[in-house]
Amino acid sequence: MGLRANPTYRQRRFGAEVRGIRERAGFTAIRAAQAMGMNASHISTVESGRTSLSPDRLRRLTSASGGEDATYVEGLIELGGESGKGWWTEYREQLRPSLLDLAELEDRAERIVCYEPMFIPGLFQTLVYATAGYRGGYALASPEQQEREIDFRMQRQRVLAGERSPQIHAVIHEAALHVSWGSPETMRDQLLRLIEVARMPNVTLQVLPFDGRVGFGTSFTLLEPAVPQLSTVVVEHVERALYLGEAEGLARYRNWFARLCEAALPPVVAATETEAFLVKNSLGLIQRLLYPLL
Incomplete structure (x- = not known):
């Protein structure tokens, strides 16, 4: 060979x-x-x-x-x-290698944690929201290339409910819930989808509020397979995504994510008692933003 x-x-x-x-x-x-x-x-x-x-x-x-x-x-x-083959293989000649790498890491992960300061995480996006983001973004790509990347993002979401679905913990800054793409209906449906996903048994969602600790300005995702030493942090950058796997980097981002969780509001839970709405929490904040859009 x-x-x-x-x-x-x-x-x-x-x-x-x-x-x-x-x-x-x-x-x-x-x-x-x-x-x-x-x-x-x-x-x-x-x-x-x-x-x-x-x-x-x-x-x-x-x-x-x-x-x-x-x-x-x-x-x-x-x-x-591992063979490296999966549903993403059919995109091999069409998309950036870093996107294929991300899909492969998600497929073998047992736990995924992510922080997003400005956008809804890709795994939680609706098709309309994702399309509006690509159409209104700064990346110079042909409509055909954009369509391929949008389709690829939607395909990635199969990890949410697959046979070996990982535990997913996301912290989203409140700013991401205010960004309006396309139309009020786009954000309304996206917030409804966010609540729906957050109630899945393998998903934990927290919102970092404006009046909380200052959040990071850069999104990152930590993907953990069965052996934590073989985890990877993906740090998004305007030029290219950084893939970090050294022990020091993993420890640093785990610590930062733990601090973000402490500063964020309590997570959305599947069964919320009426009394819970008297306490400021992630679900209450999302619903407060959603009501004017209904």
Whole structure:
């Protein structure tokens, strides 16, 4: 099998984790190659994500290093052995690789947490809201390309109610609930959809109010698979999304999200007692904004 010309994020992440194991053990490429019974020149292609590594060789490396948790090793073997194929595969020649990477991460996540300061999270958007956002945005794309990306965003929402649906916890700044795209009806239907999604058993939704702690100006999403060490933070940027997987970055964003949760209003709950409306909470705030639009 030839070398990959354009490795996916998952493939690059696998290679980066192999490099981390080697470096933590203090192994040179030659020493690691000896432990795995392979040519030293092959190490760099594995660590760059351009080729894979068999489970047997990975286990031999971690056995020689002697310092890796067994659960982490098995999770890494699973990561490296995945095909990378899914519903997103049909978009491979049509969309930016970073979008496909995001869909693959969402598909294998057990928990997704996200913060949005200005927009409704993509997983919660209605078709009309998403279309208005693309049509009124700043990205220079043809109508055909916009249609493909809108369709892709709607397809991503299948993760909400799939067989292995992850737990999803979102904090949305109140500013995102005031942005009006297209028409009042667009925002009305979007707020109704937001309440509907927030009442799903695997979704937790909180609103960060204007009168609370100053929120971040940049959205981010933390995607956690079965092995938390293999999590990824996706930080949205006007130029391109940043994919972060190092331990320090993961810890930093987990801490920031915890602080946002503390500052946000109590979450929307499926069964809200009448007395609960006497307390300021996320559902009450969304409904207060919704009533004038009805």
